Amino acid sequence: MSAPLRENRVVGVLGGTGPLGLGLALRWTRAGETVMLGSRDGKRAQEAAEKLAARIRSENPEATPHICGAENAAVCAATTTLVLAVPFEGQAGLLKVLKPVIQLGSIVMDATVPLAASVGGRPTRILGVWQGSAAQQTAELLGPGVQVAAAFQNVSAEILASADPAHEQIDCDVIVCSDHPTASQVAMDLAERIPGVRAVDGGKLENARIVESITALLISINIRNKAHGAGIRVTNLPERTTR
Numbered sequence: 001m002s003a004p005l006r007e008n009r010v011v012g013v014l015g016g017t018g019p020l021g022l023g024l025a026l027r028w029t030r031a032g033e034t035v036m037l038g039s040r041d042g043k044r045a046q047e048a049a050e051k052l053a054a055r056i057r058s059e060n061p062e063a064t065p066h067i068c069g070a071e072n073a074a075v076c077a078a079t080t081t082l083v084l085a086v087p088f089e090g091q092a093g094l095l096k097v098l099k100p101v102i103q104l105g106s107i108v109m110d111a112t113v114p115l116a117a118s119v120g121g122r123p124t125r126i127l128g129v130w131q132g133s134a135a136q137q138t139a140e141l142l143g144p145g146v147q148v149a150a151a152f153q154n155v156s157a158e159i160l161a162s163a164d165p166a167h168e169q170i171d172c173d174v175i176v177c178s179d180h181p182t183a184s185q186v187a188m189d190l191a192e193r194i195p196g197v198r199a200v201d202g203g204k205l206e207n208a209r210i211v212e213s214i215t216a217l218l219i220s221i222n223i224r225n226k227a228h229g230a231g232i233r234v235t236n237l238p239e240r241t242t243r
């Protein structure tokens with residue numbers, strides 16, 4: 001992605017007080033992105049943002065982290081670059097509430113995984129989603145004025161947030177699926193702002209169903225191997241995959 005497109009970008013993370021939102025925000029803020037954490041409770045988001053900023057300053061006293069927190073609706077009003085990081089059971093309800101304030105032309109990068117655990121089932125099972133995937137549900141709920149990309153479903157929040165130097169580089173590809181080239185480009189660019197991550201163009205949004213399922217598989221692999229944060233790599237690709 002060209003530098004001018006990045007200029008003045010504010011990355012709004014809806015559900016940014018959870019492990020995934022915080023992990024992504026940590027990595028992006030460290031990389032120099034301006035991040036706005038969203039929450040149903042503005043104060044909770046502010047406190048989470050202050051904690052992340054303090055962590056970054058303690059790691060590097062020279063750093064000037066650009067991160068703040070606000071209610072989810074205020075985040076949508078403030079930026080058109082949004083990441084959705086909420087549990088599946090809350091996804092549709094939250095989007096219905098936020099739809100009136102999500103700006104036309106916004107890019108929404110959806111990390112939601114419809115794990116059965118979100119409705120009391122097993123964490124290794126995926127729920128059937130009428131639209132095909134959680135990301136397609138997002139696209140349907142937000143309508144044609146918003147560009148949805150599915151991304152970040154396979155990256156471990158625990159590894160993103162880890163203070164272990166061994167996890168400074170994230171050993172995982174981020175597969176991006178979207179029907180909108182600009183949304184794909186933005187999601188792939190943000191993915192590669194995370195050290196070690198390679199973004200892979202995964203094609204149309206309908207492929208999000210497969211990527212979401214991989215997360216359930218990775219959880220199962222973690223359990224069987226007593227591991228945390230298993231990730232995926234797609235091999236034998238040329239330097240950059242584009243459509």
Ligand SMILES: NC(=O)c1ccc[n+]([C@@H]2O[C@H](COP(=O)([O-])OP(=O)(O)OC[C@H]3O[C@@H](n4cnc5c(N)ncnc54)[C@H](OP(=O)(O)O)[C@@H]3O)[C@@H](O)[C@H]2O)c1
Nearest residue numbers: 015017018019020039040085086087090112113153156157
């Ligand atoms: N954790 C991971 O390693 C990981 C990795 C890849 C993908 N994912 C997927 O990414 C999403 C977020 O994961 P997470 O582990 O960060 O989830 P989480 O902790 O369950 O939730 C994230 C945030 O969403 C908000 N939230 C919770 N219930 C909500 C509801 N009913 N309506 C609206 N907002 C609600 C909460 O923020 P407030 O209470 O502050 O509003 C919470 O802090 C999930 O769909 C998950 O499957 C997770």
